[in-house]
Structures are given as C-alpha cells and as structure tokens.
Amino acid sequence: MDMNEIKEIFFQECEEQLAELESGLLKLNDGDRDPETVNAVFRAVHSIKGGAGAFGLDDLVSFAHVFETTLDCVRSNRLDPGPEVLKVMLKSADVLADLTNAARDGGSVDEARSRQLIKELEALANGEVPQASAAPVEVVAKPVAAVAAPPVNEEGFQPVAFSFDDFEAAEEPPLMETPTYEIVFRPKSDLYAKGNEATLLLRDLSRLGDMSIHCDMEALPTLDRLSPESAYFFWKIQLATDKGEDAIRAVFEFAEWDCDLEISLASDEAASSDEELPMQPVPFDLSILDDEPAVSVGVVEEEEQLASQQLGNAAVSVAGTASNVLQMAQSAARAPAEKAAPAASAAAQGAAGQQAAASAATPTIRVDLDRVDRLINLVGELVINQAMLSQSVVENDTNGTSSINMGLEELQQLTREIQDSVMAIRAQPVKPVFQRMSRIVREIADMTGKSVRLITEGENTEVDKTVIDKLAEPLTHMIRNAVDHGLETPEKRLAAGKSAEGTVRLTAKHRSGRIVIELADDGAGINREKVRQKAIDNDLIAADANLSDEEIDNLIFHAGFSTADKISDISGRGVGMDVVKRSIQALGGRINISSKPGHGSVFTMSLPLTLAVLDGMVVTVANQTLVVPLTAIVETLQPEASAIHSFGANQRLISIRNSFCPLVDVGRILNFRAIQANPVEGVALLVESEGGGQRALMVDAIQGQRQVVIKSLEANYTHVPGIAAATILGDGRVALILDVDAIVAASRGQSLKPEMSLAAVG
Amino acid sequence: MTYAAKNLTTDGRELIAFRVGAQEFCVNIMSVREIRGWTPATPMPHAPSYVLGVINLRGAVLPIVDLSARLGMTPADPTVRHVIIVAQVKSQVVGLLVDAVSDILTITNDKIQPTPDVVSSEFEKSFARGVLAIEGRMICLIELEAIFPQEEREAA
Numbered sequence: 001m002d003m004n005e006i007k008e009i010f011f012q013e014c015e016e017q018l019a020e021l022e023s024g025l026l027k028l029n030d031g032d033r034d035p036e037t038v039n040a041v042f043r044a045v046h047s048i049k050g051g052a053g054a055f056g057l058d059d060l061v062s063f064a065h066v067f068e069t070t071l072d073c074v075r076s077n078r079l080d081p082g083p084e085v086l087k088v089m090l091k092s093a094d095v096l097a098d099l100t101n102a103a104r105d106g107g108s109v110d111e112a113r114s115r116q117l118i119k120e121l122e123a124l125a126n127g128e129v130p131q132a133s134a135a136p137v138e139v140v141a142k143p144v145a146a147v148a149a150p151p152v153n154e155e156g157f158q159p160v161a162f163s164f165d166d167f168e169a170a171e172e173p174p175l176m177e178t179p180t181y182e183i184v185f186r187p188k189s190d191l192y193a194k195g196n197e198a199t200l201l202l203r204d205l206s207r208l209g210d211m212s213i214h215c216d217m218e219a220l221p222t223l224d225r226l227s228p229e230s231a232y233f234f235w236k237i238q239l240a241t242d243k244g245e246d247a248i249r250a251v252f253e254f255a256e257w258d259c260d261l262e263i264s265l266a267s268d269e270a271a272s273s274d275e276e277l278p279m280q281p282v283p284f285d286l287s288i289l290d291d292e293p294a295v296s297v298g299v300v301e302e303e304e305q306l307a308s309q310q311l312g313n314a315a316v317s318v319a320g321t322a323s324n325v326l327q328m329a330q331s332a333a334r335a336p337a338e339k340a341a342p343a344a345s346a347a348a349q350g351a352a353g354q355q356a357a358a359s360a361a362t363p364t365i366r367v368d369l370d371r372v373d374r375l376i377n378l379v380g381e382l383v384i385n386q387a388m389l390s391q392s393v394v395e396n397d398t399n400g401t402s403s404i405n406m407g408l409e410e411l412q413q414l415t416r417e418i419q420d421s422v423m424a425i426r427a428q429p430v431k432p433v434f435q436r437m438s439r440i441v442r443e444i445a446d447m448t449g450k451s452v453r454l455i456t457e458g459e460n461t462e463v464d465k466t467v468i469d470k471l472a473e474p475l476t477h478m479i480r481n482a483v484d485h486g487l488e489t490p491e492k493r494l495a496a497g498k499s500a501e502g503t504v505r506l507t508a509k510h511r512s513g514r515i516v517i518e519l520a521d522d523g524a525g526i527n528r529e530k531v532r533q534k535a536i537d538n539d540l541i542a543a544d545a546n547l548s549d550e551e552i553d554n555l556i557f558h559a560g561f562s563t564a565d566k567i568s569d570i571s572g573r574g575v576g577m578d579v580v581k582r583s584i585q586a587l588g589g590r591i592n593i594s595s596k597p598g599h600g601s602v603f604t605m606s607l608p609l610t611l612a613v614l615d616g617m618v619v620t621v622a623n624q625t626l627v628v629p630l631t632a633i634v635e636t637l638q639p640e641a642s643a644i645h646s647f648g649a650n651q652r653l654i655s656i657r658n659s660f661c662p663l664v665d666v667g668r669i670l671n672f673r674a675i676q677a678n679p680v681e682g683v684a685l686l687v688e689s690e691g692g693g694q695r696a697l698m699v700d701a702i703q704g705q706r707q708v709v710i711k712s713l714e715a716n717y718t719h720v721p722g723i724a725a726a727t728i729l730g731d732g733r734v735a736l737i738l739d740v741d742a743i744v745a746a747s748r749g750q751s752l753k754p755e756m757s758l759a760a761v762g
Numbered sequence: 763m764t765y766a767a768k769n770l771t772t773d774g775r776e777l778i779a780f781r782v783g784a785q786e787f788c789v790n791i792m793s794v795r796e797i798r799g800w801t802p803a804t805p806m807p808h809a810p811s812y813v814l815g816v817i818n819l820r821g822a823v824l825p826i827v828d829l830s831a832r833l834g835m836t837p838a839d840p841t842v843r844h845v846i847i848v849a850q851v852k853s854q855v856v857g858l859l860v861d862a863v864s865d866i867l868t869i870t871n872d873k874i875q876p877t878p879d880v881v882s883s884e885f886e887k888s889f890a891r892g893v894l895a896i897e898g899r900m901i902c903l904i905e906l907e908a909i910f911p912q913e914e915r916e917a918a
Contacts, residue, residue: 381821624805670807716854717816717825720806726816726823734804734816734823 010051011104012366017044018097022435025093029086038081039246042071048096057103060096063114067092070121076242079124088120094439178209178242184262186234191258193229202235204251209241234260369465372425376612379415379422380709386415387706387730423610427462430508430515433472434459437479437506444483451490451501452483458508463515464610470587471517471607474580478519478603479504481577486523486601496598498522514589514631515609520602526595528552553593553601557581585741587611588629588724616708616737617685618729619699622672625735626699627708627727632740634686634694636702639663639679650676654684654696661686664747665698666738670722687740695744710737722746777894779865779901780847782830782838786901787860788867788894793849793906797863800844814840814859819848826857832909833889851906858906867901869894874903 024041027034049064070089073079081089095117098109183205187198205211213235220232239248245263252261390408434456445452463471487493487502494500507518528549535541535555547555557577584591589607608614608631616627617636637656645653645660653660663684667673677698684696708727711734713720724739777788803815803826812831816823826846831837838844838859846857874892889908894901 377821384821672805672807711821711823713816713823716823716856717806720808722807726804728818728821728823732818733802734818736804736806 007055009366010055011100013051014048014100017047018093018100019432019435020044021093021096022090022438023431025086025090026435026438028081029083029090033081035075038071038075042068042075045071045096048100052103055103057099059109059114060099060103063092063096063099063118066118066121066125067096070125073125085124088117088124090439090442092117092121094442097439178240179265180238180240181245181248182262182264183237183239183248184234184260185237185252186260187231187255188258188260189229189231191255192231194258196255196258198233198235201251201255202237205237205239205248208243208247208251209239211237211239213237367425372422376422376426379419380612383415383419383707383709384728384730384732386411388732391730419613423464423612424462426465426610428465428468429460429462430468430471430517431459433468433475434506434508436472437475440476440479441483441504444480448484449489450483450487452487453501453503454479455503455505456507457505461508461510461515462609463508463607464612466611467515467587467607467609470583474583474605475506475517475519477577477580479506482519482521482523482601482603486521488524492524496524510609511606514606517605517607518602519605520600522600525597525599525601526553526556526593528597531555550594553595556593557591588614590741611710613707613709614727614737615705616727617705618703618735619683619685620701620703621670621699622667622677624672625703625729625733626666627706627735627737628685628687628697628699629724629737629740630705632687634688637684637686637696639682639684639696641680644679652676652679654679656686656696661694661696662747663696663698664743666743667698667700669743669746687744695747697738697740697743708735708737774868774870777867777869777903778847778863779867779896780845780860780863782833782860783835785835786864786899787829787904788865788901789847789849789904789906791866793851795848795850795855798846798848800840800842800846800859811837817846817857819855819857822855824848824855824857826859827910829858829860829909849906851910856910865896867894867896877902 021041021044024037024044027037028041045064045068049061049068052060052064067089070079070092074081074085079085095109095114099114101107102109185198185201187196191198202213214237216234216236217232219234220226226232241247248263249256249261252259390412393404393408438454438456441452441454444450482504483502487504488496488498490500493502503522505518505520507520509516509518531552532541532547532555535552535558536543536545540555540558541547557580581591584605584607587607588611589605591606592604593601594604595601614627615630617630617633619626619628639654643655644663645655647653647662652663654663655661663679665676665679668676677700679698682698682700683702684698686694686696688694706729708729711726711728713723713726713736720736722739722742723736724742725737726734727737729735776791778791778794779786779788781787798819801817803817805815806813806825809815812828814826814828816825818824828838828840838861840859843862845860845863847860847863848855848857873894875895877890877892889904891903891905894903
C-alpha cells in the first residue's frame with residue numbers, strides 16, 4: 001500500500017468524521033447536552049488532527065488544534081455550548097471540511113475566514129473562561145515534551161526508578177477530589193519489539209494528573225534464565241485525573257494490543273490492606289527519568305544499585321502509597337506467583353474482551369463501488385437468464401412436470417432475493433446529502449442576512465447511491481432558491497406577522513416504491529403576478545394567455561427564468577429551476593411545486609429508489625412489446641364505445657366517471673402505425689404526468705407486470721424521444737421502456753423532441 | 763472462398779471482407795468484435811430507415827444498421843442467412859447487417875488503390891478509403907467512422 005492509498009483512506013475517514021462532527025454539533029444546537037455527543041464531536045476533530053499530523057497537513061492540523069482546544073473547554077464544562085458558541089463551531093466545521101478538501105484536491109481555502117474563526121475559537125477558549133487552567137492540555141504539555149524527551153539507549157529501554165527495600169509511607173495520601181484510577185499496565189514483549197517504550201507511555205500518563213507508579217518485578221527470573229528480549233516487569237499505577245478513562249486509554253492507544261491493561265476507579269478500602277503487601281509500592285517522580293543514564297534491562301545487580309542511588313536523588317513525594325495497588329493485585333501478590341499470573345492475565349483478557357465487544361458494534365467494510373456495480377450487472381443478467389429459462393420451460397413443458405416448475409419457482413425467489421440484497425448494498429441513507437444542505441443554508445443565510453432554520457426529517461431513508469450522488473446538485477439549487485427567493489427578510493417576516501426566523505423543512509420518505517423528497521419553506525410563496533409578467537416580458541407566454549395557478553407556478557421551471565430583482569451571487573443567474581427539473585428528470589423523477597401566497601412553497605420530488613430496475617407493465621403496441629413504468633399508471637380500463645367521444649379533427653376523449661380525459665394512441669405517437677387504432681379493441685392506461693394532467697394511453701393489450709432491468713439505449717445508440725430506456729425480456733429480446741411524460745407532452749401537439757418547449761411545462 | 767496472399771510485411775494489415783448485395787466491401791479487422799447470425803430486432807421509433815432496431819447482445823442493447831440501406835442501395839430483407847458484424851465505432855458498438863462475410867485479407871498498404879473518381883456523391887467519397895483488386899474481384903475498403911459520423915448518430 002503506497003502513501004497515496006493511505007492518504008486516500010485518511011480522507012475517506014475524514015469525510016466520515018466531518019459528518020459525525022456536523023451531526024453532533026447540530027444535536028448540540030438542538031439542545032442535546034449528552035456528554036457522549038460532546039465527546040463524539042471532540043473525537044472527530046481529534047482524529048482529523050491526528051491523521052492530518054501524520055501526513056504533514058499543517059494548515060489542517062493548526063486549525064483542528066484550535067478547534068479541539070475550544071471543544072475541550074466544552075467537554076470539561078468550562079464553556080457552555082450556547083447558540084452563539086455553536087454558530088462559531090458550525091462555521092469552524094465548515095472550514096475544517098474546506099481545509100480537508102483543499103488538502104485532498106489542492107484547492108484553496110478562504111484564509112481570511114479561517115483566520116477569523118481561529119480568533120473566534122481562541123476567544124471562546126480563553127475569553128469566556130475565567131480560570132487560567134482554560135489553557136488546553138496540549139499547550140501546557142508542549143514545553144514539557146520538549147524538555148522531557150529522554151535519551152533512549154540502543155536497547156530502547158529507559159529504567160524506571162524503584163526500590164527492592166521496604167519503604168514506609170511517611171504520610172497518608174491527601175484526600176483527592178478528582179477521581180483516582182488504578183491502572184495495571186502489563187506490557188508484552190511485542191510492545192518493545194514494535195519500538196514502543198513503556199517509559200514514554202508512563203510519562204504521557206503522568207501528564208494527565210498526579211500519579212504514582214509501582215513497578216512489579218515478581219516475574220523477573222534469575223540472571224541465567226533471563227531472556228533479554230522478554231518483558232518481565234509490569235506497573236501498577238495510581239493516577240488522579242479528571243480527564244476520564246478515555247483519556248487514559250488514549251495514552252495507550254497504540255500499545256493496547258501489545259499489553260494487558262486494566263483500568264479501574266480506586267476505592268478507599270485499598271488503603272487498609274497496606275501492611276499485607278509483601279513489597280511496598282514506591283512513589284517516584286517521573287522527572288528523574290530525564291536526568292538518568294540509560295541502563296540495560298538485563299543487568300539486574302547494576303540496576304539495583306542505580307535504583308537506590310536514584311531514590312536518594314529523587315524528590316520523592318510519598319503521597320499516594322496506600323491505595324497504590326489494585327486490591328486484586330494485592331491478593332494475587334499473597335498467593336504463589338505461578339497462580340497469580342494467569343489469574344491476573346485472565347482478568348485482563350476479560351477487560352480487553354469487553355472493550356473489543358463495545359467497539360465491534362457495527363462492523364463495516366469499504367468496498368469499491370465498481371465491484372458492487374459489477375455484482376449488480378451480473379445479478380441483472382441472472383434475472384434475465386432466469387426469466388428466459390422459465391419461459392422456455394413453460395413453452396416446452398406440456399405436461400407440467402411439477403418438480404421442474406417447483407425448482408424454477410424457487411430459483412425465481414432466490415434470484416429476487418439476491419437482487420434485493422445486492423440492491424441493498426448500494427442503498428444508503430440520504431443523511432450525508434441532507435447534512436450538506438445544512439451547511440448551504442447557513443452560508444446563504446449569512447450572505448443574505450436572513451435567519452433560517454433548517455429542519456430535516458427522514459434522514460435515514462435509504463436510496464440507491466447513484467440517486468444520492470445525483471441528488472446533491474438539484475437539492476443545493478433548490479435550497480438556495482428557497483432561502484434566497486422563498487424566504488423574506490426578517491423585517492418583512494415580522495411585518496407579515498411571522499417569526500423573524502424562516503423555516504426550511506427538508507423531508508425524505510418512501511412512498512409506493514419511490515423516494516419522495518419535500519422541500520418546504522414558510523416564505524412568501526410564489527408571486528404569480530410577477531412570474532406571469534416576467535414570462536410575458538421574456539416572450540415565454542402570450543400577454544393574453546390564460547394560465548391556471550399551477551401552470552404559472554410551473555413557469556419557474558422554464559429555462560432562463562429568474563424573478564430575482566437583482567442578480568445575486570446565490571441564485572438568480574437564470575440557471576436555477578430548469579436545471580433542477582432536468583436533473584430530476586434525468587434520474588427518472590418528477591418535480592412539482594405547490595405554493596400558497598404568504599405561506600410559502602413546497603417542492604415535491606419523487607425519485608426512483610434505484611436506477612437499475614423498474615417495475616413495469618408489459619404491453620403490446622402494434623405487435624411490439626413495450627414496458628410502461630408502473631409508477632406512472634393510475635389505473636387501467638377497457639374502454640367502451642359509448643365512452644369514446646371525438647373532439648375536433650382527430651382528437652378523442654374518453655369519459656371516465658363523468659370527466660373527460662384525452663386519449664393518446666401510443667402506436668401512433670411512436671410512429672409504429674400510420675392511422676389511429678380503434679380504442680375499443682385496446683386497453684387504456686390512465687397515466688398521470690408531471691404536470692398533474694391525466695391522459696389515457698391506448699395500447700393493444702396488456703401482457704403482465706414484471707420487474708425489468710434497465711438497459712441504456714444511449715450507450716450504443718442515442719436518446720430516442722418518447723423512450724426512456726430499454727430492457728431485455730424473458731425471451732431475450734429487447735423491449736423499450738416508455739417515457740410517459742414525453743409521450744404525454746407529445747400528445748399535446750409537440751413533436752417528440754428531447755428539448756421540451758414551454759407548453760410542455762405550462 | 764479465396765485464399766488471399768499472406769504478405770506479412772511490417773505495414774501489412776488484416777481486413778474483413780463481406781458482401782452487401784452484389785458488391786464486396788472490407789473493413790479493418792481491428793474494429794470487428796464478433797460476427798453472429800441474424801436475430802429479429804426490436805424496431806425503434808423515429809429511427810432512420812437504415813436502423814433496423816436493437817437486439818440483445820449478452821445484456822447490452824445493440825443497434826442494428828442495414829449497411830445496404832446505409833450505403834444507398836436496396837434495403838435488405840433480413841433472413842436467417844444474413845450475418846451481423848459487431849463492430850466498434852468510436853466509443854459505441856454497432857451491429858452491421860450484411861449478406862455474408864467472405865474473406866479475411868492480409869494486405870500491404872501499397873495494394874490499396876485510390877478510389878476511382880467515378881463516384882459522384884460526396885457521401886460515397888467520404889467513406890470509401892480505396893479499392894483492392896483481389897483475384898479479379900473489386901473490394902471497396904470503407905471507413906466505419908465515416909459511415910456513422912457522431913453528429914448524425916446523435917441527430918438520428
């Protein structure tokens with residue numbers, strides 16, 4: 001694995017961390033005060049900082065560091081995460097995302113903005129916190145680290161000062177308010193083999209708070225049996241810290257696989273059993289380590305001498321002798337050493353096992369999208385082949401051999417199940433896209449000086465990855481429009497009797513096999529007079545055109561249409577809603593708007609859950625087999641002669657429950673036949689098109705319903721007006737999938753051209 | 763079938779010769795993916811007359827072009843005896859309906875004679891890259907990319 005791959009993984013993880021960060025901040029913004037949320041946010045920034053440091057991404061590191069510092073204040077309850085604080089933090093999250101992107105793609109970031117935010121963050125960390133201790137741990141630690149880096153000898157071992165002699169406790173430990181942890185740190189030889197250094201870990205630990213250490217050398221064999229590469233010592237540490245167990249674990253982060261680690265809160269009873277200890281723990285000051293010469297582990301006698309020498313030098317504070325050792329370790333010490341060791345390690349394993357179980361809650365793997373796509377293609381082929389097999393068996397099997405049929409039925413169910421499971425691999429919650437939107441809302445709210453609240457619902461609604469990827473762009477446009485055009489300025493809102501803060505609600509839900517995304521704002525709604533005037537000015541409609549409200553609303557989807565009085569940075573370049581509409585249509589979706597003057601507008605998008613399969617009705621038209629998407633069909637009916645009414649030269653209407661609906665001969669529209677078919681001989685499919693209007697599509701016969709795999713026509717051919725895509729049916733032949741909206745538009749007198757003219761919209 | 767002289771010089775190239783109506787044509791073998799029998803195609807609405815429709819080629823949708831009609835000759839009436847040459851044209855794959863594949867030729871570039879200036883239409887000039895005299899027959903070397911210019915395919 002080369003550096004770039006590792007870096008790529010880092011950036012992928014960054015994306016996840018950024019998402020985690022943003023969702024955590026938003027939770028806090030909504031009043032969540034769960035310490036876990038704060039921790040999650042902190043961890044996210046911390047991980048990014050750590051990774052960025054490894055890759056030398058200095059900009060990222062320095063920003064993340066300041067951010068982390070401020071978050072640390074929140075974490076330790078020195079800073080209350082009020083709305084103002086969170087506003088800065090959310091902005092910082094945005095900048096952090098920008099910096100990450102810039103680090104990956106080499107783009108530039110708004111440096112003034114990040115500098116400004118660094119200042120704001122620092123102000124939060126310092127200004128609002130009275131105690132001097134507000135300074136972050138890292139900052140305090142830095143000078144220490146610089147001085148304290150000890151010389152490491154060739155063996156990579158630093159001696160720890162200790163004494164073999166009994167050592168009397170001079171005084172009782174002072175009563176500590178901060179929780180005291182008892183840690184048993186039992187390195188394995190692997191720890192040293194991997195270049196880790198117990199001393200450094202202990203020193204890091206000492207920075208967390210007041211610490212005393214006892215080194216247990218029970219396991220040390222006599223010199224002739226000593227293996228120089230084995231680890232014989234373990235340490236019992238008592239640490240008074242308010243940083244929490246996580247911070248302690250963090251110290252051992254890179255060593256945890258190579259040592260047994262037990263961490264527990266100290267209890268006072270430990271003090272009473274002090275005398276029973278065969279060997280007194282020796283408290284010592286770690287700072288002596290820095291002045292001491294390096295000593296090899298093998299030379300025990302020498303070490304002994306050195307140790308007593310060190311004791312003389314060391315500024316030994318005898319605090320914390322009593323509860324220095326774990327109770328369990330005490331009893332183990334009284335028992336024979338052979339028995340004690342396995343017991344302790346078993347306990348340690350138990351603890352490690354629990355930890356592993358906690359982190360293994362939802363195991364995930366990263367898979368290349370290409371591999372998944374290949375699998376999906378193959379399953380598509382499997383479905384087609386299975387259908388072909390079934391069909392040929394049905395054709396050749398005159399006496400209906402039940403075992404073959406049963407086998408085939410089972411095969412069919414299995415293929416369906418495989419297909420569903422494979423599709424589920426690609427299904428992702430819309431959450432990441434929705435989260436991106438909250439950032440866009442913040443930015444535009446800032447730019448326009450409006451106060452906006454984004455409410456998202458149904459973030460966990462799952463939809464195919466391709467749909468998600470293509471959703472971001474139109475959604476961004478729409479959100480921008482909603483804030484820029486939809487919502488009024490705070491003054492106007494107050495004047496209209498609304499709250500100053502506008503609300504944009506983004507909702508996702510599943511509805512009849514599609515995902516429906518709704519974007520609602522509580523703004524002024526569409527100004528129909530203005531839209532109409534604009535359309536007339538731009539020669540889009542005739543001045544005397546008689547349009548319904550719905551038709552006027554839909555004018556905004558027309559290319560080159562923007563009602564913003566002045567062209568703003570945000571929207572109003574006239575490339576808004578028509579682009580949105582086109583990209584939604586390209587996804588096989590529909591978009592509608594409904595607006596109430598004074599109460600806001602609702603955009604409703606309905607999208608297929610996947611772009612790979614479609615439930616369709618297989619029909620026959622002029623001897624050709626076509627597939628009509630099931631989602632478009634409202635109902636099917638067998639027209640009676642009495643229900644058909646001629647209208648004008650060659651229009652016909654069908655009366656359905658006393659309303660008239662235009663009849664469209666699919667065969668004629670697609671040029672499959674020269675003259676219109678007799679409606680009475682065929683079947684009418686009542687379809688609803690995007691404009692909301694209903695049409696009755698005439699087909700010759702219905703063959704059945706089937707899930708079909710969508711095949712691109714464009715790959716080897718070209719876009720065909722009136723045809724959405726192709727599929728392969730059970731007999732191996734290609735069938736065309738009807739583009740219902742285009743057919744309906746064509747029936748309104750347009751030629752079937754990919755570019756829709758205005759009348760198709762209005 | 764005629765045995766074509768194998769002349770494996772450095773500038774030698776291999777061509778596939780096929781019959782359309784009474785004439786013989788050839789294309790560079792490197793653009794040919796496979797040769798398969800005729801299967802009924804699904805007609806496409808609003809397609810040019812020379813596009814017979816689309817067929818299923820192992821899961822891909824493959825348009826079939828009647829080369830005879832495309833070259834301005836009598837449209838073919840496809841039967842099971844017809845052959846589809848699956849060819850790569852730029853990024854797309856198309857099926858060419860021809861009467862029969864007749865030969866694989868290995869020739870050197872100097873065997874290719876310039877197209878006689880009897881051809882009148884610009885279209886024929888654009889796709890004919892030269893003619894070959896092989897054992898008394900005349901085989902016209904055609905350029906597939908000229909037959910299916912991208913703009914025309916998109917407009918189709």
